[in-house]
Amino acid sequence: MSSHSKNVNPISTNHKKTDETSGDLERRITTLENKIVELQAENRILSKEITHFRTIADFTYDWEYWISPEREMIYVSPSCQRITGYPPEAFIKAPDLIMEIVHPDDHHIFAAHLDSVGINGEHPQISFRIVRPSGDIRWISHQCAPVFDGNNVFLGRRGSNRDVTVEKQIEESLKTSRETFHAMFEGMSTCAAVYNPLDDGKDFIISGFNRAAEQATGLTTDEVTGKSVKTAFPGVVEMGLFDVLMRVYKTSIPEHHPVSNYDDQRLTLWVENYVYKLPTGEIVALFDNLTSKKQGEKELEKNMRHLKALHSMSIASAMSLSIDTVVDEALEQIMDSLQTDLAIIYLTNGEDMTIKGVRSNLTDFKKLLHHSHKAGECLCGLTVTHNRPIFSLNIHNDYRCTHFECKAAGIHSYASLPLTNRGNLIGVLGLGSRTKRNFSLQEEFLQSLAALISMGIANSMLHESLQNHAEKLEDTVKKRTTELKKFHNAVEHSAASIVISDLNATIEYTNPFFTEMTGYSFKEAIGQNPRILKSGRHDSFFYQNMWNTLKEGNTWRGEICNRKKNGDFYWEDATISPLRDTSGELTHFIAVKEDISHKKLAEAALMESELRYKTIFHNSRDGIIIADQVSKKFLMANEAAISMFRYDNENDLLEKSVFDIHPKPDLPMVVEQFKLQAIGKLKYAIDLPCLKKDGTTFFCDITSTPLQIDQKNCLMGIFRDVTERKLLKEAREDVERILRHDLKSPLNSIIGFPKLLLQKKDIPKEYERYLKHIMDAGQNMLNMINISLTIYQIERGIWQPAESSFDLLKVLNQCIADTKSMASSINVDVNLTIKDSIGKECPHRLFASGENMLAFSIFSNLIKNAIEASHSGDCVSILIEKTKCSGAHVTIHNRGTVPDKISNRFFDKYVSHGKKGGTGLGTYSAKLLAEAQGWSISMTTSEKQGTSIFITIP
Numbered sequence: 018m019s020s021h022s023k024n025v026n027p028i029s030t031n032h033k034k035t036d037e038t039s040g041d042l043e044r045r046i047t048t049l050e051n052k053i054v055e056l057q058a059e060n061r062i063l064s065k066e067i068t069h070f071r072t073i074a075d076f077t078y079d080w081e082y083w084i085s086p087e088r089e090m091i092y093v094s095p096s097c098q099r100i101t102g103y104p105p106e107a108f109i110k111a112p113d114l115i116m117e118i119v120h121p122d123d124h125h126i127f128a129a130h131l132d133s134v135g136i137n138g139e140h141p142q143i144s145f146r147i148v149r150p151s152g153d154i155r156w157i158s159h160q161c162a163p164v165f166d167g168n169n170v171f172l173g174r175r176g177s178n179r180d181v182t183v184e185k186q187i188e189e190s191l192k193t194s195r196e197t198f199h200a201m202f203e204g205m206s207t208c209a210a211v212y213n214p215l216d217d218g219k220d221f222i223i224s225g226f227n228r229a230a231e232q233a234t235g236l237t238t239d240e241v242t243g244k245s246v247k248t249a250f251p252g253v254v255e256m257g258l259f260d261v262l263m264r265v266y267k268t269s270i271p272e273h274h275p276v277s278n279y280d281d282q283r284l285t286l287w288v289e290n291y292v293y294k295l296p297t298g299e300i301v302a303l304f305d306n307l308t309s310k311k312q313g314e315k316e317l318e319k320n321m322r323h324l325k326a327l328h329s330m331s332i333a334s335a336m337s338l339s340i341d342t343v344v345d346e347a348l349e350q351i352m353d354s355l356q357t358d359l360a361i362i363y364l365t366n367g368e369d370m371t372i373k374g375v376r377s378n379l380t381d382f383k384k385l386l387h388h389s390h391k392a393g394e395c396l397c398g399l400t401v402t403h404n405r406p407i408f409s410l411n412i413h414n415d416y417r418c419t420h421f422e423c424k425a426a427g428i429h430s431y432a433s434l435p436l437t438n439r440g441n442l443i444g445v446l447g448l449g450s451r452t453k454r455n456f457s458l459q460e461e462f463l464q465s466l467a468a469l470i471s472m473g474i475a476n477s478m479l480h481e482s483l484q485n486h487a488e489k490l491e492d493t494v495k496k497r498t499t500e501l502k503k504f505h506n507a508v509e510h511s512a513a514s515i516v517i518s519d520l521n522a523t524i525e526y527t528n529p530f531f532t533e534m535t536g537y538s539f540k541e542a543i544g545q546n547p548r549i550l551k552s553g554r555h556d557s558f559f560y561q562n563m564w565n566t567l568k569e570g571n572t573w574r575g576e577i578c579n580r581k582k583n584g585d586f587y588w589e590d591a592t593i594s595p596l597r598d599t600s601g602e603l604t605h606f607i608a609v610k611e612d613i614s615h616k617k618l619a620e621a622a623l624m625e626s627e628l629r630y631k632t633i634f635h636n637s638r639d640g641i642i643i644a645d646q647v648s649k650k651f652l653m654a655n656e657a658a659i660s661m662f663r664y665d666n667e668n669d670l671l672e673k674s675v676f677d678i679h680p681k682p683d684l685p686m687v688v689e690q691f692k693l694q695a696i697g698k699l700k701y702a703i704d705l706p707c708l709k710k711d712g713t714t715f716f717c718d719i720t721s722t723p724l725q726i727d728q729k730n731c732l733m734g735i736f737r738d739v740t741e742r743k744l745l746k747e748a749r750e751d752v753e754r755i756l757r758h759d760l761k762s763p764l765n766s767i768i769g770f771p772k773l774l775l776q777k778k779d780i781p782k783e784y785e786r787y788l789k790h791i792m793d794a795g796q797n798m799l800n801m802i803n804i805s806l807t808i809y810q811i812e813r814g815i816w817q818p819a820e821s822s823f824d825l826l827k828v829l830n831q832c833i834a835d836t837k838s839m840a841s842s843i844n845v846d847v848n849l850t851i852k853d854s855i856g857k858e859c860p861h862r863l864f865a866s867g868e869n870m871l872a873f874s875i876f877s878n879l880i881k882n883a884i885e886a887s888h889s890g891d892c893v894s895i896l897i898e899k900t901k902c903s904g905a906h907v908t909i910h911n912r913g914t915v916p917d918k919i920s921n922r923f924f925d926k927y928v929s930h931g932k933k934g935g936t937g938l939g940t941y942s943a944k945l946l947a948e949a950q951g952w953s954i955s956m957t958t959s960e961k962q963g964t965s966i967f968i969t970i971p
Contacts, residue, residue, distance in 0.1 A: 078513050078592060078609050080178040083164060086171060088112055100157070100180045102149035120146035120154060130159070144181065156182045187619045193725070198630045204722040206701075206737045207639045208233050208288075212246060212300040218266035221246045221300060233306035235284060252281040261292050262300055269294045271636075276307055282410050285455060287311040293636055296628045303638060312458070313745045344374035347470045351448070352376045355459075359428060359449030362470070365401050365442060368392055373444070379426040379451070395420040397445045400433040404442055406464075408432045408457040423449060432456035434467045440838060446470060468798070514589065514610040517596075520603060522546050534612060536582030547608075550579040552586055563593070567606055570595050576613065587614045640736035642670075646723065649675040652731065661717075661738055663709040675734075680706050680714060691732075694721045698918065704743055707736070715740045804874050808942055811949045818950055823869035824862055825905055825970070826851065829895060832877045836884055844889040847880065851897045863897065865905050865970040867950045875946050878939035879909050879966050886913030886964065900969075907968040915958040923956050 080101065081094040090112045093105035101118060108114050119127045123145035130143050142160040149155060161176040202209060202225065211225030223246055226238045241249040246259065253259045261274045274290035290304040344362050351360040358378045363370040370390045392401040396418055400407050409431045412418040423431060428449040436444035446467050448456060456463065514534045517526040527542045535542075535550060542549075555578065566573040572594040580586055589610040596605040634641060640658030644651050651671045662678060664670040679687045683706050693699035702719040709715065717736045724731055771788035774780065780788075810816035833847050840847050851863070865872075883893045891912050898906040915923055922928045924944040947954045951971055958964040 077515070078179075078590075078611050080180075082108065082115075082176050082178075083173055084112065084176070085173040091173060097178075100155065100178065101147060102151060118147045118149075120148055122146070127159075154182075155180055156185045184616060184619075187616065191619055191622055196724070198633075200722050200724050201630060201633065201641075201733065203227050204720050204733065205229060205633075205637060205639055205641070205735050206718060206720055207637055207735075208304045208306060209633065210302045210304075211295075212262065212302070214266050214298060214300065215245075218263050221262055221266075223249055224299065230304075233286065233288075233304075250279070250281065252279045255280075258290055258292075258302075261290070262302070265292045265294050266298075266300055276311075282414075291636065291638065293632060295632055297625050299629075301629075301633065301636075303633075303636065305638065309742070310745070313742075341374070343470065347466070348374050348376040351466065352378075355448065357448050358451045359423075359426075359447070361397075361447040361449075362436075363390070363397055363445040363447070365392060365444055367401070367442065370398060370401060370445065377426075379428070390420070396431055397433045397447050400435050400445050401442060404435050404437075406432065406434045406457075406460060408455070408460075410453060410455060427451050430454040430456060432463065434463055436467050436470055514608075514612070516542075516547065516608045516610075518547065518606050518608075520605070522606070525605070534581070534587070535579070541582075550581075552578045552580040554578040554586070567593060567595060570597075570603060577610070587612060588617045589613065637735075640717075640738075642734045642736070643724075643726065644675055644732050644734065646730040646732045651675075652726070658736060661709075661736060662707070663711060669710075678708050680708060690719075691721050695723065698921075704739060716743050800870055800873075803870060804942075804946075807871065808945060811945055816949060819868065820866075821868050822864045822866050823872050825865045825872070825897065825907070826863045828869065828872050829876055829897070829907075832873065832880050833895075835877065836880055839881065840884050840893070843884070843887070845884050845887045846892040847884070847895070848892055849895045849897070852899075863899065863905065867952065867970060871946045871950060875943045875968070876907075876909075878943045879968075882939050883909050883911040883913075883964070883966070886915075887911045888913070902971065904969065904971045907970070909966040909968075910963060912963040914960055915956070915964055920956075920958055924954070 077094055078096060079094070080097040080099075081092075082090060082097070083092040085091050090109040093108045095105060097108060098104050103114065103118070111117075116124075116127065126143055126145045130140065133140060140161055142158060144156060144158050146154050147157055158179040158181045159176065161174050164172045164175050166172055205227065206229050208230040209225065209227045210223060210230055212221035213224045214221055223241045223244055226236075226241050231237055236249070246253055246262070253262075256277050256279050258274055258277070258279075261272050264270075265272050271291065271293045274292065276287060276289045279286045279288055285308070287307040287310070288304045289307055290302050293301050293303075295301055348360045348362065351357065359376070361375040361377075362373045364373045365371070368391070370392060372389070390398055392398050396407050396409060396412070396415075399417060407417075409415045409418065411429060412431050413424060413429070418424070418431070428451060430450045430453055432448045434446045434448075435442055436446055446463075448463070450456075513528075514531045515526075515528040516524060516531060518524050524542050524545050524547065527537075527539055531542065532538050537545075537549065563573050563575070572592065574592050575590075577589050577591050578586055579589060590613045591608055591610040593606055593608040595603050596607055598604050634655055637655060638657055640661040641653075641655045642651055642658050643653040651673055654667050654670045659665075659667055659670055662670060675691075676684060687702075687705055690699060690702040690705060694702060700720070702721070704716050705719050706714050707717050716739050718739050719737075720735045722733045722735075724733055771792045774788055775785065807816060829849060833849060836847065880893065880895070887893060894908075894910045896906075896908040896910070898908075900906060919928050924940050926938065926941045928941070944954050947968060953967075953969045955967045956964065957967075
């Protein structure tokens with residue numbers, strides 16, 4: 018029994034183990050079969066995805082390539098042949114072909130890019146040129162990035178290349194057009210403003226403001242650009258110009274707005290406007306500033322009236338011993354000649370102000386008036402502390418006017434002027450008007466009144482006109498900077514927008530640039546129809562034609578205007594192609610779209626710029642002539658130029674050149690003026706003589722600007738007829754000369770009468786001092802009038818020098834003494850050194866040939882000029898060297914430097930730099946008076962040596 022059991026159990030156990038092994042193997046086989054099925058399914062999906070992405074790459078508009086770490090081409094998209102002229106196989110066989118087709122001048126750009134390529138991240142986009150097999154040149158925008166597999170193993174780099182030749186050409190054309198328009202717009206002497214309409218022409222925003230308009234209004238382009246015309250120029254409504262702007266916008270019919278007065282709290286102008294509507298919808302106003310002409314017409318009449326008043330006041334002031342009498346007579350003359358509503362004179366000790374006299378047409382003004390004020394309070398008090406004239410167009414809106422009496426009495430406009438005696442402030446003259454009145458326009462005459470009343474300094478106080486320049490709006494700058502950065506980044510990372518849909522146009526895939534372009538995320542776009550981008554700009558036939566083309570299995574190409582998620586419109590150059598499976602059946606559609614919005618905008622801007630240029634050129638009231646810069650032959654001329662030179666038509670004028678429209682004797686001077694303009698040393702050529710067709714001469718202000726037209730160097734001249742202005746200027750100079758001459762008789766009385774009084778005995782010391790002050794003031798005024806008349810005679814060539822001599826040392830010491838307070842105020846020393854030609858000390862009296870009065874004027878102007886050009890702590894040195902011929906050399910030196918732009922014109926009339934209120938007459942009169950006496954004068958300047966004036970007296 019036991020033995021039998023031992024034989025049976027092993028057999029039974031082995032059978033059991035065999036069964037278990039067989040079942041485990043079957044399970045493993047089943048698992049393996051399931052795994053194979055899963056892998057086959059995944060492989061089919063992967064193959065489908067590879068087919069999709071391979072198709073995307075093949076149909077992309079850009080030239081794409083993939084290069085291995087060993088620098089072998091793995092893949093090159095078909096677009097390379099359209100862009101480079103070479104098939105993909107050429108690059109795969111010869112990877113270095115890409116370097117060979119790069120333009121020789123751009124090798125360094127592409128080589129440097131390749132040297133900087135690593136495996137970490139994308140690299141900056143570059144642009145370079147390539148040479149196609151046909152020899153033509155194309156511009157390429159290139160960007161590359163590393164490629165990694167799922168295990169982050171580096172597989173090489175992919176490169177994207179886009180043909181941007183058209184964009185480059187458009188950019189260059191637009192740049193040239195803009196430069197031409199800007200040169201003409203800014204260079205024309207006619208004032209021009211461009212307005213953008215708002216709310217269908219109910220308001221207008223200023224978008225353009227040329228240099229001539231800036232000069233006429235005193236406002237900068239930055240101050241007015243972007244503002245409503247009613248905000249920048251509040252007076253346009255009352256003036257009637259705003260109604261003209263609205264009519265021209267509605268009707269598109271140009272209008273002429275006749276000469277009218279524009280007036281607001283900042284400026285008063287007489288202007289004549291011509292208003293046009295541009296094809297772009299903008300409004301252009303071309304206007305001329307006729308203020309000088311209007312003022313000139315009234316100036317002659319006003320000067321004669323002022324001359325009579327000054328004559329009467331000078332006699333009364335000279336004959337009166339009592340300050341009360343002088344004040345009373347002065348106030349009566351002011352009320353009569355100026356017809357003001359208030360005239361008041363204060364005397365001051367520098368701290369307190371006391372009323373000395375008042376005349377008023379205002380009811381109960383004296384009851385409101387306080388007898389005294391503190392310096393620094395209200396407008397008259399500020400004149401004491403600042404020692405300068407103060408004007409206010411409207412004291413009710415002027416924070417400086419702190420006292421109530423003028424406001425309560427009904428005064429609207431006010432002026433206050435300092436009364437000075439030998440540089441010391443002794444009082445204030447105040448003038449008021451119940452109506453709006455710009456007293457600053459009469460400042461020169463008011464200064465003369467103040468000088469006669471106080472018997473003070475003879476020369477008129479320098480006019481100071483202050484203009485506050487608004488700072489650029491920081492917010493606007495920041496916004497523009499941000500927008501530029503966004504645009505730059507968009508260009509740097511630009512790519513094609515790719516969309517894949519099924520046969521029912523249901524979106525299945527979008528690439529990242531689609532999101533960047535449209536604003537729709539991947540999740541938002543999937544399952545949607547491309548109609549979500551529909552802009553409404555295209556009709557149903559447009560979309561039906563597209564759909565029919567695709568359904569037939571053909572590729573559709575065209576430009577589409579779409580709408581982003583945020584509502585913005587944009588343009589795309591789209592290629593939509595059908596996708597087929599391995600059996601040839603249509604399965605999907607793929608759209609590859611390039612953003613061409615900037616191209617559309619550039620084309621529109623180019624067309625708009627050309628339209629604006631032609632409109633302004635043909636409608637300008639200034640004559641505009643464009644000439645060849647080499648031959649000087651005329652190429653173009655507008656109607657204003659043809660009319661100005663009295664030619665029959667444009668062809669008649671274009672037969673001429675620059676040399677035919679100016680008098681032959683004046684041609685060297687005219688050509689020199691144009692050369693100075695070409696190198697930037699002269700902005701405007703003033704009062705140049707021109708010839709009409711009939712041979713008559715007229716005068717023009719001319720601005721010339723170099724420009725290029727059809728790659729030809731040209732010169733654009735803008736002509737303004739100023740013949741009437743020139744005649745008016747000559748008439749004004751004659752009146753001023755008569756005025757200076759007629760003032761000499763009363764001034765001789767002013768000087769002579771105190772001399773008679775000083776001969777009397779028992780005159781109090783205080784009155785004796787007053788009489789000497791009167792004599793000094795009168796003598797200074799007489800000297801300045803005599804010098805002014807002498808300068809006039811020299812300029813006219815009728816002055817004859819008298820044989821005389823003067824004490825050079827005495828004159829220089831007197832000039833130094835007179836400028837002592839001026840030099841001390843800015844901490845500048847003035848030193849005088851006297852040496853002969855061999856280094857020995859000279860006598861303390863040194864006579865030289867010339868007139869004492871003229872010598873004093875020469876050295877006084879030059880020493881003052883040297884002090885004004887010095888800085889605190891500097892020293893102005895004056896060196897006298899006696900010559901062997903009994904003459905002298907005088908050198909005046911300071912450490913300042915004359916700017917390069919005026920160094921060659923240092924002694925020219927009206928040339929000044931850096932001084933508030935500077936007239937540019939000091940150095941001009943010094944040179945004129947010196948050379949008239951046979952002296953010589955010159956100047957040298959440098960950063961190291963400073964500035965020296967050399968005067969040689971024979």
